[in-house]
Amino acid sequence: MPHAPLGYDALIRKFGLRVPPLRSTSALADKTGVLSTHTGPDGTTRSVYPRNRYRGGDTTVDHLTFALKKEQLDLTVLAALFEHAEAVQAVREWLAATPSSRYARLSAFYAKWLAGAQFDYRLPAGAPRVLALDEAEYLTGPATPDQQFGIQNNHLGPAAFCPVVRRTEKLARFIAADLPGRVSTAIRRLEPELLARAVDYLYLAETRSTYSIEHEIPDNQRVAKFRRLLEYAGNPAPLTEEQLCEWQNEIISGLRAEFAYRGKQNWLSRGGRLRNIADYVPPPPDQLGAMMEGIGAVAGLIEAQAANPIVVAACVSFGFVFAHPFYDGNGRLHRFLIHHLLRQAGVTPEGVVLPVSARMQKQIDIYAALLKSYSAPRTALLNYALDADSDTILIKSPQPWWLYASFDATSLCEFVFECIEQCVEQDLAQEIQYLRAYDASVTRLESWLDLRQSRLSNLIDLIVQNHGELSRRKRKLFEDITDDELARIEAVVHDEFADYLELDGNR
Numbered sequence: 001m002p003h004a005p006l007g008y009d010a011l012i013r014k015f016g017l018r019v020p021p022l023r024s025t026s027a028l029a030d031k032t033g034v035l036s037t038h039t040g041p042d043g044t045t046r047s048v049y050p051r052n053r054y055r056g057g058d059t060t061v062d063h064l065t066f067a068l069k070k071e072q073l074d075l076t077v078l079a080a081l082f083e084h085a086e087a088v089q090a091v092r093e094w095l096a097a098t099p100s101s102r103y104a105r106l107s108a109f110y111a112k113w114l115a116g117a118q119f120d121y122r123l124p125a126g127a128p129r130v131l132a133l134d135e136a137e138y139l140t141g142p143a144t145p146d147q148q149f150g151i152q153n154n155h156l157g158p159a160a161f162c163p164v165v166r167r168t169e170k171l172a173r174f175i176a177a178d179l180p181g182r183v184s185t186a187i188r189r190l191e192p193e194l195l196a197r198a199v200d201y202l203y204l205a206e207t208r209s210t211y212s213i214e215h216e217i218p219d220n221q222r223v224a225k226f227r228r229l230l231e232y233a234g235n236p237a238p239l240t241e242e243q244l245c246e247w248q249n250e251i252i253s254g255l256r257a258e259f260a261y262r263g264k265q266n267w268l269s270r271g272g273r274l275r276n277i278a279d280y281v282p283p284p285p286d287q288l289g290a291m292m293e294g295i296g297a298v299a300g301l302i303e304a305q306a307a308n309p310i311v312v313a314a315c316v317s318f319g320f321v322f323a324h325p326f327y328d329g330n331g332r333l334h335r336f337l338i339h340h341l342l343r344q345a346g347v348t349p350e351g352v353v354l355p356v357s358a359r360m361q362k363q364i365d366i367y368a369a370l371l372k373s374y375s376a377p378r379t380a381l382l383n384y385a386l387d388a389d390s391d392t393i394l395i396k397s398p399q400p401w402w403l404y405a406s407f408d409a410t411s412l413c414e415f416v417f418e419c420i421e422q423c424v425e426q427d428l429a430q431e432i433q434y435l436r437a438y439d440a441s442v443t444r445l446e447s448w449l450d451l452r453q454s455r456l457s458n459l460i461d462l463i464v465q466n467h468g469e470l471s472r473r474k475r476k477l478f479e480d481i482t483d484d485e486l487a488r489i490e491a492v493v494h495d496e497f498a499d500y501l502e503l504d505g506n507r
Contacts, residue, residue, distance in 0.1 A: 003027035007067035020377035060090040079402035082115035161294025163409035174417035209358035234343025239296040252329040280375035282324035309345030314416035354423035468494035
């Protein structure tokens, strides 16, 4: 006998909800025993409850209670569910029967907040106030009271854009590690001149990497413009349409500058023959206003110091690229927003940048998989048609706002924390180590080698790139240096860069 679905899975089946697949499902076994959890190769989990561990029945109320009590919160399923009058009516009857019930009130709150359902209900005197999210299980925002149901809405954002972040052990460790403090400590230890040279390299690495992820090679003017944008990141202004358009104009070439959010449906598709397939279909234009306002509201939590700034930066930056409000420049602007919000929060001080994009590029498979975990299941629900030349798209199925508004951002936050930690512990440290070894090499070589500074710098860099010796292909660039002189130069560079080369080889 097959296991009977429980919670969200049961509600999806009962009401025929077209929502992205659940990360975790629950089912009821036909026998008594112990709870078992199975993890699939894709990371999804399935918990099977024995008969003796489940006290409910098979009604909408039973499954809502189970979902809210036992399962990870899924606002997308709840928003889709409460579009059905039958589900809302079940909650009304539940409230009438047990007006003080925690889970009845929570269900009614979500029905009103997500679907605009109305209830003829007054909170009984003395009924305790209830937090929407358990702060031991989720990262939360400031609590706003819903007086009708006695619910404290402590979600990170409004209904139009509300990422959910679970308080995993990994995320808790990152938060406890105080990355902002570690950034500040690492920078304070450096002498100003050395820091300035390191930062110059990090700005260049970040600029090139963010374009490289988009498979673009920018000219010097675009590199300079993007660097200036990074340097001036962090202003306290809200994320308005006007501000985002101004940044978009700085990031892309003038011919593709935009002055408002897109007015047509766009889509993302990889190149190739016979590829009339959309890899991602973002929300339609008429939903952008509310979603982008929600993204701006979440970003505002940094200025209010109402949530962890790195969590906010991750949710806002990825939320932006999911919304895809422009025809061009969304990816670069999404990564710029991480820097803007980290600077705004004081995680990175003025004048300093961490090469987050360079870190993402080094882990491009993980980065791409995180983007796809949002885009693929949503696009798979849509019935669309691209013309033969892939110039226009026709969406034949509904694109409800709740399909895009909420997502589990836990893995995204963990990834951004990890990138920032690696920027501090590896990239900044490695560049400082390089500069110290470079200075020591120059001091030793200049005592006997008469070579122009720019050529000496290039020679040292080429030797380091080739792990301690100049490659045969590059040897012709330095024909004026004898073989004996080159051997002495290589010995000095190898000696001073020994620790750097060993560390670099282990990465």
